[in-house]
Amino acid sequence: MLGARESIHGQWSSRYAFILAATGAAVGLGNIWKFPYIMGENGGGAFVLVYLLCIVLIGIPVMMSEVLIGRRGRQSPGLSVKTLAQEANASTRWQIAGWSGLVASYLILSFYAVVAGWALAYVFKTARGDFSDVSADAIGAQFGAHLADPWLLMTWSAVILFVTVFVVAKGVHKGLEKAVNFLMPSLFVLLAIMAIYSGMNGAFGEAAEFMFKPDFSKLTINGVLLALGHAFFTLSLASGAMIIYGAYLPANVSIAKTSMLIALVDTCVAIVAGLAIYPLVFQYGLTPSEGPGLIFVTLPIAFGSMPFGTLFGTLFFVMLVFAAFTSAIAMIESTVAWLVERKGLSRLMATVTTGGSLWLVGLLTVFSFSGAGWATFTITIFGKTLSSYFEVVDYLTSAIMLPLGGLAVAIFVGWTMKRKVTVEELNTSALAYGIWRFAIRWFTPIAVAVVFLHLIGVLDG
Numbered sequence: 001m002l003g004a005r006e007s008i009h010g011q012w013s014s015r016y017a018f019i020l021a022a023t024g025a026a027v028g029l030g031n032i033w034k035f036p037y038i039m040g041e042n043g044g045g046a047f048v049l050v051y052l053l054c055i056v057l058i059g060i061p062v063m064m065s066e067v068l069i070g071r072r073g074r075q076s077p078g079l080s081v082k083t084l085a086q087e088a089n090a091s092t093r094w095q096i097a098g099w100s101g102l103v104a105s106y107l108i109l110s111f112y113a114v115v116a117g118w119a120l121a122y123v124f125k126t127a128r129g130d131f132s133d134v135s136a137d138a139i140g141a142q143f144g145a146h147l148a149d150p151w152l153l154m155t156w157s158a159v160i161l162f163v164t165v166f167v168v169a170k171g172v173h174k175g176l177e178k179a180v181n182f183l184m185p186s187l188f189v190l191l192a193i194m195a196i197y198s199g200m201n202g203a204f205g206e207a208a209e210f211m212f213k214p215d216f217s218k219l220t221i222n223g224v225l226l227a228l229g230h231a232f233f234t235l236s237l238a239s240g241a242m243i244i245y246g247a248y249l250p251a252n253v254s255i256a257k258t259s260m261l262i263a264l265v266d267t268c269v270a271i272v273a274g275l276a277i278y279p280l281v282f283q284y285g286l287t288p289s290e291g292p293g294l295i296f297v298t299l300p301i302a303f304g305s306m307p308f309g310t311l312f313g314t315l316f317f318v319m320l321v322f323a324a325f326t327s328a329i330a331m332i333e334s335t336v337a338w339l340v341e342r343k344g345l346s347r348l349m350a351t352v353t354t355g356g357s358l359w360l361v362g363l364l365t366v367f368s369f370s371g372a373g374w375a376t377f378t379i380t381i382f383g384k385t386l387s388s389y390f391e392v393v394d395y396l397t398s399a400i401m402l403p404l405g406g407l408a409v410a411i412f413v414g415w416t417m418k419r420k421v422t423v424e425e426l427n428t429s430a431l432a433y434g435i436w437r438f439a440i441r442w443f444t445p446i447a448v449a450v451v452f453l454h455l456i457g458v459l460d461g
């Protein structure tokens with residue numbers, strides 16, 4: 001039965017190709033841009049600890065489940081779950097677990113492309129020496145000026161989406177695989193160089209204490225939810241990505257081992273990114289709760305003063321763009337695959353339509369930052385005050401859709417699919433299987449439920 005179905009979109013050429021692509025999907029702005037600033041907004045150490053626990057206890061088991069769904073179903077997320085539900089004689093309503101992922105990654109990409117555009121703009125700013133011998137304040141002001149120019153933001157996000165469409169249109173083999181091949185290793189090396197530099201020249205002790213010494217009095221229930229949601233976001237879970245990439249996975253590859261490897265690399269990149277940024281934050285008296293601009297106002301300070309800073313800085317932002325780009329590919333792929341499967345579009349048409357519509361939706365993000373009145377407002381969800389389209393869509397996806405989507409995946413795989421099928425797909429030792437099954441049937445659903453019950457005030461929080 002294993003490998004009985006085939007994907008109409010093709011397959012990864014090897015285990016290694018899948019690992020690269022899935023790591024490319026995982027490692028992105030989430031690690032380098034988002035993790036440092038949300039850690040700062042939520043008090044540091046305690047947030048990091050909860051985040052790490054979520055990765056290990058929930059993220060890895062859910063990732064295994066999603067790759068399993070994809071490889072067994074061999075279609076876009078919604079249709080894969082639907083097929084497996086039918087096979088298990090269960091309600092086809094389960095397919096919502098797949099569709100919600102597709103919607104989430106569409107919404108995420110609508111702001112992700114804009115932020116990737118900031119990074120692309122910063123490639124050129126760094127290269128032409130905008131940050132050399134400039135004060136920390138001036139660097140902050142430069143970022144402010146950049147955000148205030150909607151035309152710039154629109155143009156750069158268009159470039160990002162254009163290149164994404166170009167690669168994805170070429171298909172699984174020629175496009176996706178080639179792109180990630182050399183990007184991931186180089187990114188990691190560069191990030192490590194940055195961390196060493198800012199460790200030596202910045203307030204390393206303070207940074208390490210901030211990141212690793214948990215102070216639970218600083219962590220709110222909303223912070224716990226954000227840590228949980230970020231674990232999903234950073235591993236690209238509940239967003240269709242791991243299901244669709246699993247759909248292209250050859251039959252004999254170990255899902256357990258590859259999932260753990262991907263999670264490990266993703267986590268290391270996030271921690272190293274934090275260590276590259278926080279020593280500078282403390283050294284230059286910036287605030288950890290700076291928000292989405294954090295890396296754009298800290299790292300340029302280092303680039304402006306370190307030897308070969310222009311070169312390193314330019315390379316760094318190039319790598320950041322690539323990391324974002326391999327994630328963007330993963331976000332767009334489910335929608336494209338579905339349009340090809342069910343709407344009869346050619347791959348090219350499907351990608352162009354999706355990319356074009358994303359650019360339009362992304363304008364809401366652009367105006368969230370440039371302060372246009374209709375994209376900024378105030379709304380309170382679960383006691384959290386959000387003040388722009390960007391903040392709402394970010395919270396809606398990461399904090400709400402992803403954890404609930406993960407919950408649905410866990411229940412579907414743990415309780416609805418036949419045990420025999422999951423044993424066959426995971427094909428791992430009895431002990432590893434047992435741990436996975438416990439995590440997916442009990443731990444994940446209970447943990448997610450408890451966080452939400454606290455949040456809506458049912459449990460005392």
Ligand code: PHE
Pocket residue numbers: 025026027028029030031105108233234235236237239241327328330331
């Ligand atoms: N994991 C990516 C990151 O950390 C974001 C992402 C989310 C990618 C969902 C694909 C799907 O940047």
Ligand code: NA
Pocket residue numbers: 025026027028030031233234235236266
């Ligand atoms: Na990530």
